[in-house]
Amino acid sequence: MWSRYLALFIAASPLTSIVVADVIAPGNQTANIGSLTTWWHNTGEINYQTPVQHGNVRQSHLYSAWVKSSADSSQTYYNSFVYETIPRNGQGNIITPGDPSSVTTADDGVTIEAAVWITMAWTQFLYTSDAWVKISRHGNANVTAANVVIRPNNLGVKVTDDGQSNIYVFVPYNSAGLRFSVEFQDNLYTYRDSCAGPVCDFVQNWVPNGPYYVxxxxxxxxxxxxxxxxALMIFASPPPSSSANLVPDVKAPQTYVVYPGDVPVSALASASNTNVYFMPGVHEMTATQHLKLSSSVNWVYLAPGAYVKGAIQFTTSASSIKATGFGVLxxxxxxxxxxxAQGYKNVGSNGDSLRIWSGYSTPGQQQTFTLTGVTTNSPPFNSIDFTGDLNSISISQWDYxxxxxYFGQTDGTTLYSGSNIHDVFYHSGDDTIKTYGSDITVRNVVVWKTKTAPIIQYGWQxxxxxxxxxxxxxxxxxxYSSNGxxxxxxxxxxxxxxxxTQTNTADTSQSLRNATFRNIRxxxxxxxxxxIVPLMNYENVLLENISLDQFSVRSNGIYQSELPSWTDGSGKAVSMSGFVINNFSVGGTRITQAANNYGPNAAGGLNIAPEYLANGRVVIK
Structure with a gap:
């Protein structure tokens, strides 16, 4: 167990101290002062090893947080609950819900993470002006500003300390909110692989009787x-404006109010209400049920401080479907x-495995699913998917x-035609930004990527x-653990x-046209x-202003980009025109054809079909 804390006892950087006014609200006092809203759970359970008890919320074993608003004349720091999530949620790699003896060795995407006690904590608050977040780390006095890195590093977030083992993070107000990671440099874990070929996994030297030990x-x-x-994430969000229609009337007759306790799944499956309002507190479904809403319900609201254990499925044909609020699902x-279809057991199925958010798109009825404010924790499979007519559903998502x-196949959002997402954070174990439709706009996304699949994905067919x-x-x-x-x-x-290896699987009657991927760090x-496996024709595709700090290793080929030639079943080649890579850099070095540093064995690691380069169909500049 003590190996759990090895990373915490590495010497910290020299102290940098700036005194900050520090008035702490008594007890577990939260803010509801107009310029700041925080919340708390009295049933927080500090436990990074096993499932938490019924009615409890997993609370960070390591971090505590308080927030103050610059607009608050009292300069008071209010408590802000710090949530925590762990690999497999302490259940182990099991097949049958609630049966710890049903252990399997089948791959679930988790290799060493559970064995070495990896965790992810987060806290969230609502603010209307600049704020300060005070953070303490239990059991360790080496907490200084010099020991902290903020990612992304371009948000205007600043860190100081008080010389008393607390850090203070300045969070400037942003009308789109801010989502960032606070990283203590004496609490880092280095992932190493076991590659002797293209497919391998991580290894660890912490737990001799654990998996993948060396x-x-x-x-x-x-x-x-x-x-x-x-990990510690900070999610700072602006409250919804009164004109935005993002908070239903809790007293309206069309609103079904759900109070803390067991979720009335059967009642909501037949409810005549249009709105479902989860009050602050803990709401639970069992591990063998999810909430399939009646067709009348088109809006689910999770109030700040609502923590819902379960999954939600819409069946409505309404043109507008909404999931809003600042709670957690x-x-x-x-x-x-x-x-x-099989008792919620661990049996993979693209059709039947549970999505945390899902719905049915009514054929011929244009619908929009709006998802904003909420936090999704620990998806067991793809996070958001619709069935039905996928040509008539679009996603509008922000501050999500x-x-x-930690599991594999925990994708980001599937983006159907007409989707628009911006200002979101994804921790993702599979395809993350899924641009599967036309007329899609994606802006200002923060991604924390685990070991499987690309970050931006538009393939598979x-x-x-x-x-x-x-x-x-x-x-x-x-x-990434391997090249697989x-x-x-x-x-x-x-x-x-x-x-x-089947290079004749393209459909040359279909095309990707006018696609731009830019400003990616x-x-x-x-x-x-x-x-890229070019399964269709390519016309006017721009990759621009993309930087990568460092390739992993060259021996296993992970560094190498691929754009091969492809044909359809009759041997007709895919058409490629106007594919431009502009201002791509690795480790600060710009990769261009003119510099001749683009090739598979050069700095850029780009293995592009020679005929594309020779004929100017692909240009690197």
């Missing part, structure tokens, strides 16, 4: 990423791939947060899509369930720029 690291165990062992009680995505803009992505961490699943910033995988060690 007694000591060698040169064959390359560093694949360095991240906080115990947590999948922590479910096993991996919870299969709704996804945490605890030929698609006829156009007018895609992804502008502004900060990848604050990624730790397109470890890329931008990717388009081969057809689903088809080997990548990947910090730290990463994979590569792109792995």
């Amino acid at each position: 007694s000591g690291f060698t040169d064959n165990n390359a560093v694949m990423g360095t991240e906080p062992h115990d 947590s999948g922590e009680k479910y096993v991996y791939q919870a299969n709704t 947060k996804q945490v605890g995505a 030929p698609r006829n899509i156009e007018n895609i803009l992804v502008d502004g992505v900060d990848v604050i961490h990624m730790h 699943s397109h470890p890329s910033i931008i990717g388009a995988n081969q057809q689903y369930d088809v080997k990548e 990947a910090q730290g060690i990463g994979g590569n720029l792109m792995r």
Whole structure:
């Protein structure tokens, strides 16, 4: 158990001290003062090893937080609850919900994370002016500003300390909110792999009886990423304006109010109300049920301080579907791939495995799913998917947060045609920004990527899509373990369930047109720029202003980008025109054709079909 804290006892950086006014509200007092709203859970359970008790919320074992508003004349720091999520939620890799004996060795995306007690904490508050967040770390006095890094580092967030083992994070007001990581440099974990070939996984030397243990690291165990062992995220959000129609009337007859306790799943399945309002407190479903709402319900609201354990499915044909509020929807009680057709057991199915948010898109009825404010924790599978007519559903998403995505296949949001997302945070264990439709806009996304799949994905099948803009992505961490699943910033995988060696699987009647991916920063060690299987024609595709700090290792090929030639079943080649890579850099070095540093064995690591480069169909400048 003491190995859990090894990273905390590394010597900290020299002290940098600035005195900050420090008036702490008595007890667990929260703010509701107009310029600041915080909340608390009296049933917080400090436990990073096992499932928490019924009615409890997992509370950070390491961090405490208080917030004050610059507009508050009292200069008081108010308590802000610090949540925590852990790999597998303490259940182990099991098949049957609630049965710890049903252990399986099947891959669930978690390798060493549970064994070495990786955690992710977060706190959230609402603010209308600049704020200060005071953070203390239990059991350790070496807490100084010099020991802290904020990611992304371009938000205007500043850190100081008081010389008394507390740090103070200045959070400037932003009308779109801010989502960032506070990282203590004496609390980092280095991920190393076991690669002797293209497919491998991480290894650890902490727990001798744990999985993937090695007694000591060698040169064959390359560093694949360095991240906080115990992450801490800060989510600062503006409250919704009264004119935004984002808070339903709790007293209106069309509103079904859900109070803390067990969720009335059967009642809500037949309710005639249009709105469902979860009050502050803990709401629980069992591990073998989820909330399938009646067709009349088109709006779910999670109040600040509402913590809902379960998953929510819409069935409405309303043109506007909404999930709003600043509560949490947590999948922590479910096993991996919870299969709704097989008793929510760990049995993978693209059709039946549970999504935390899901719905049915009515054929021929244009619908928009608005998702804002909420935090999704610990998805057991894809996070947000619709079925039905996928040509008539779009996603509108902002100030959304996804945490605890340690399982594999924990994707980001599926973006159908007409979708618009901005100012979100994704911790994702699979495809993250899924641009599967046309007329999509994505702006200002922060991504923490685990070991599987590209960050931006538009592959898995030929698609006829156009007018895609992804502008502004900060990848604050990624730790790819191997070369097995397109470890890329931008990717388009081969057809689903088809080997990548089948190079005649394109559909040349379909095209990707007018797509721009720009202003993307990947910090730290990463994979590569792109792995693209061109399953359709390409016309006017721009990759611009993309930087990657450092490739992982060259021996296993993760660094290498791929854009090969492809054909359809009759041998007709995919058409490629106007594919431009402009201002791509690795480690500060710009990669261009003119500098001749772009190739697979050069600084850029770009393995592009020679005929594309020779004919100017692909240009690197």
